[in-house]
Amino acid sequence: MKTKSFTLMLALLICGAVAFGQTKKQPDIAGILKSGKLPQNLELKNDLQKFVVTTDHFNTDIFGNFFNKFRIKGEYTRGLPGDLVKWNNVTVAMAMSRNAEFAAGDAVGYMENFTYKVSEDMMNPEKFSTFTEHSAFTKNLVWDMMGIEGFAWAYFNELELNKPYKAAMFNGKIDLAGMGSFENKDVILTWTGITRWSNGEYCAVIEFITMNNPLDYAGEGMSMKGRSHYWGTIWISVEDKQVEHAVLFEDVVMEIQLPGQTTKQVMDATREITYERVQ
Numbered sequence: 001m002k003t004k005s006f007t008l009m010l011a012l013l014i015c016g017a018v019a020f021g022q023t024k025k026q027p028d029i030a031g032i033l034k035s036g037k038l039p040q041n042l043e044l045k046n047d048l049q050k051f052v053v054t055t056d057h058f059n060t061d062i063f064g065n066f067f068n069k070f071r072i073k074g075e076y077t078r079g080l081p082g083d084l085v086k087w088n089n090v091t092v093a094m095a096m097s098r099n100a101e102f103a104a105g106d107a108v109g110y111m112e113n114f115t116y117k118v119s120e121d122m123m124n125p126e127k128f129s130t131f132t133e134h135s136a137f138t139k140n141l142v143w144d145m146m147g148i149e150g151f152a153w154a155y156f157n158e159l160e161l162n163k164p165y166k167a168a169m170f171n172g173k174i175d176l177a178g179m180g181s182f183e184n185k186d187v188i189l190t191w192t193g194i195t196r197w198s199n200g201e202y203c204a205v206i207e208f209i210t211m212n213n214p215l216d217y218a219g220e221g222m223s224m225k226g227r228s229h230y231w232g233t234i235w236i237s238v239e240d241k242q243v244e245h246a247v248l249f250e251d252v253v254m255e256i257q258l259p260g261q262t263t264k265q266v267m268d269a270t271r272e273i274t275y276e277r278v279q
Contacts, residue, residue: 027202027238029194036161038191038204038238044153045240048079050279053141056272058098062253064268070094071102072137074111076145076275086115087141092134111138118146125178136219139177144273148246151189151208152234156241159191159206167208180217182228184210195235197244199277203235215252226254232273246275 032039057070074090090112091105110130121127122142131138147170155167170187187210197203209231216225232248250271257264 029202029238032238033161033194038156038159040157042156042238042241045242046079046083048077048279049242049277051076051078052274052276052278053145054274054276055137055140055144057137058270058272060268060270062266062268066098067267068094068096069098069102070137071105072134072141073105074108074141075278076141080115083117084115085118085145086113087111088113090138090141092137108134108138111141116142118149122146123175123177128177133220136179136217136222143176144248145275148232148234148248148275149243151187152206152236152243152246153241155189156236159189159204161191161193164188164190170210176217179219180215182216183214185213186210194238197235197237199244201237201239201242201244203244204238206234206236208232208234215254221259222257224254224256226252226256228252230271243275244277246273248273 027039053074053076055072057072059067059069061067071093072090073093075088076085077088078085080086088111090108092108093102093105095102110132114130116122116127128135128139150170151167154169155165159165165188167187167189171184173181173183175181187208190207192205192207194202194204211229213228213230214226215228217223228250229252230248230250232246234246235244236242237244248271250273252269252271254267254269255264256267
């Protein structure tokens, strides 16, 4: 069941993408830091942005003994006409050694030019009717990017320097397109300062964290139940409110039953996600 909190998150996410072609102003960094508040009238410049999104999954037992690892990588474009976003060149690769280099990966055909508007509808099963193999991974590309952008913009005006903020809008149970649920327990956002990113943009550094989040999923012949801790950092331009970079780390301890197996096993899965802006 979708929660009101998740609906509100997406509503704010959509409403934030309204400003086109605005003139960029040089930010008053000293003034921002002195006030302890981020720029209150800053609108998102919703022109074309492209990211390379890389998610590395590491599967181990609960003692850290390595099983295998996966890499899901794709190009994400936002700022398209009609507030649309799309994915291209999504690949999946696997390696059986922790230190092995990932191969180029196999192309995921159904993700090529997968285009949609960011909305609550992207939690509905029918939005993923073309998704087949590796769908547990590829759906996460969609949902992770929605989450990052939500954390970036939903509470931008409320954050105060170095003061943890309880982002209650994000708390609650989220339906995973009819395949289970994920529940955010207590999302905390903290604006920790301003830095200059490699492209010259001055960025607010926003940290997020939430722990002990229940997860229940069944799909592609497997089922899992466990808990998730995840945290990360987002770099948001104080010149045009665009996300310049983001990282997310997640640790999931779960009881899982894999395809073809009759017994369940306890596993630990970690994820390392990088959102690298390339345009």
